[in-house]
Amino acid sequence: MSMDSLYSSFPRGTAAAEGLASCHTCCKLAPASNHRCPRCGSALHLRTTDSLQRTIALVVTAIVLYIPANVLPIMTTTMLGTAEPSTILGGVVLLIHHGSYPIAAVIFIASIVVPTGKLMAIIWLCWTVSRKQNTSREQRTRMYRVVEFVGKWSMTDVFVVSILVALIQLGGLLSISAGPAAIAFGGVVIGTILAAESFDPRLIWDQVGNDEEDDEERIEPLLASAQNNGEAR
C-alpha cells in the first residue's frame, strides 16, 4: 500500500489522514514519514505498533500470573510459633470475620474487582476494535480512561503486606513475612499497566465516517469547531 492510500484510509479530520503523527511523549505533530519526533527524538508512529497484539499478549501474561497470585499465600503470620499462611481472598474473609467491613471492601476492590474488571475491559476494547464494532465510541473512550486511571490502585495490597512485614517483627510472639503471591500479584499489576499503555485509544475512532452515515453528518461541524477550539473555549 502506498503512503498516500494508507493515510487516506484514516477518517477525515484526523492527524493520520493528513499524514501527520502525534508524538506520544511531547504531543508534537510531525510528518509520519519522520521516524523520530523532531522535537524530543521519541519514536514516531501513526498508531502504536501492533497495539492489539501487544495488548492481548500482556493481558494473557497478567491472567496467567493472576492464578499463583490467588492460590499461593500473600503473607504468613507466625503467632507463638504457629505459621499461618493466608491468600488474598483468605485475608478478605478474615477481615470480614473480624468485622472490619470497610477495609475488607478496600482490599476486595483493589485486589479482586479492579484487576479482573480491568482485564475484562481491555479484552472487550480489543475485541470491539478488531471486529470494527460501532458501540458508542464516547463510552469506550471513557472506559479506556477509567482503565488507565485505576491500574495502579491494585498495588494497595502489596503495599499493605510490605508495611506489615516491616512492622510486625515481634520475635517468637508475632511476626509476619511476605509470600510468593505478592511477587505474582505485582506482576499482574505491571502487566495490566503495560497492557493499558499499549492499547491505542485512537483505534476506537479509526472507523468513524467510513461506515456510518450519522458520523459523516456529525463530522463537518466538528471539523469547524476543531479549528477554533482555542478561541472558543
Place this chain on the structure above:
Amino acid sequence: MTLTHPTQIGCAECDLLVTIGGLSPGERASCPRCGHVLMENTPDGMTRSLAFALSAALLLVMSMCFPFLSIQANGLEQVMTLPRSAYELYMDGYLSIAILVMGPIIAVPAMMISALIAMLVAIRRGVPAPWLVPTGRFLFFLNPWSMVEVFVVGVLVSLVKIGAMATVILGISFWAYVVFSICFISALTNLDRVLLWDRIEELAG
C-alpha cells in the same frame, strides 16, 4: 504563560486535528469530539509546580529519615522506617518485592522531582539548555510508574489491620509522606505537557 503561537495538535485519544490558540489563564482546551483535555493554562502553572516540587523534595527526604510507624504490644516496641521496610523484605528473601515497593513510592518520585526541579529552574532562568529534551522524556517515561497516592491508601489500610493487634504510633515520616504525596501530585497537575514542551523547544533550540 501560554503557547508562543497557535499550534495544531492531534488529540491523543481520538487523533482529531485541533488548533489551539492563546488560552488565557484558567482556560482549558478539550477535544470537541472525545472530550480529552488537550491543554490547560493553569494560572502561574510552572511557578506553582516548582514550588510544590521543592516542598515535595524536602518532605520526601524527611520521610526517609524518621520513624514512619511504630507499634507497642505486650511491652515490646517495634519502629519502622521506610528504608528499614525495604531491608526487612530483602532479608526475607524478597528482593523483588522490595524493589516493587520502593521503586514506585520512593525511587520513581525522587527521580521525577529532581527532573522537574531542574527543568523548571532552567525554564525560569530562560538559558539555552539542550539537556532539557532527554530530561523531559525521562519525566514522562517515569510518570505511569509513580504510586505515591496508592501507598498512602495502603498505609491507611495497614493502620486499621495492625490496630486490631497492637497500638500503632504515627511517626514524623508518616506525616511527611502524606503531605509529600499532596505536594507531589499538585506539582504534576499544575504542569501542562503541551506548554512544558513548548518552552523546552524554545530553550533547547
